[in-house]
Amino acid sequence: MKRKTLRLYLVLISLALLGTATMLVLNAFDREIVFFFSPSEIAAERPVPGRVIRLGGLVETGSVKKLDDGATVSFKVTDLKAATEIAYRGVLPDLFREGQGVVVEGAFNDSGNFVASQVLAKHDENYLPPEVAKALKASGRWQEGAGTEATPAAMPANSSATSGASQ
Numbered sequence: 001m002k003r004k005t006l007r008l009y010l011v012l013i014s015l016a017l018l019g020t021a022t023m024l025v026l027n028a029f030d031r032e033i034v035f036f037f038s039p040s041e042i043a044a045e046r047p048v049p050g051r052v053i054r055l056g057g058l059v060e061t062g063s064v065k066k067l068d069d070g071a072t073v074s075f076k077v078t079d080l081k082a083a084t085e086i087a088y089r090g091v092l093p094d095l096f097r098e099g100q101g102v103v104v105e106g107a108f109n110d111s112g113n114f115v116a117s118q119v120l121a122k123h124d125e126n127y128l129p130p131e132v133a134k135a136l137k138a139s140g141r142w143q144e145g146a147g148t149e150a151t152p153a154a155m156p157a158n159s160s161a162t163s164g165a166s167q
Contacts, residue, residue: 034052034053035053036054038079039078039081049112050107050109053105055103064098086114
């Protein structure tokens, strides 16, 4: 075998191995990346069932309900333009309540219902996901420096019990 041919085979094998490694890395990223959506984005285009996503917004006032089994909670997450119904089985965070910022992680099932595997409540009275804060500003319900208390009808006032929790 000539030296040129041997070099060509070595380059081709190296390219094939590099291509395979790149494919494996991209495949792993595709399975592990969790995208963030707002309820308006979900209303416009629903993700594929089974695809794990994060959904952020405010817990809609009057939407929190315990289901008959006692362990499942149903509530709506809104960005004040659209709302998405969430079902969560488990213990909710202490800071979870109506009118407060929340990020839920989960997936839509084949029936089109969002089933959360994790609920993350806000940790600070001024925190909202950037996408939700942008939607609140666009709707005129956000006042700079006022946090999320810009609309008392949509959101209850913060209790003093949670103000010391982030310290």
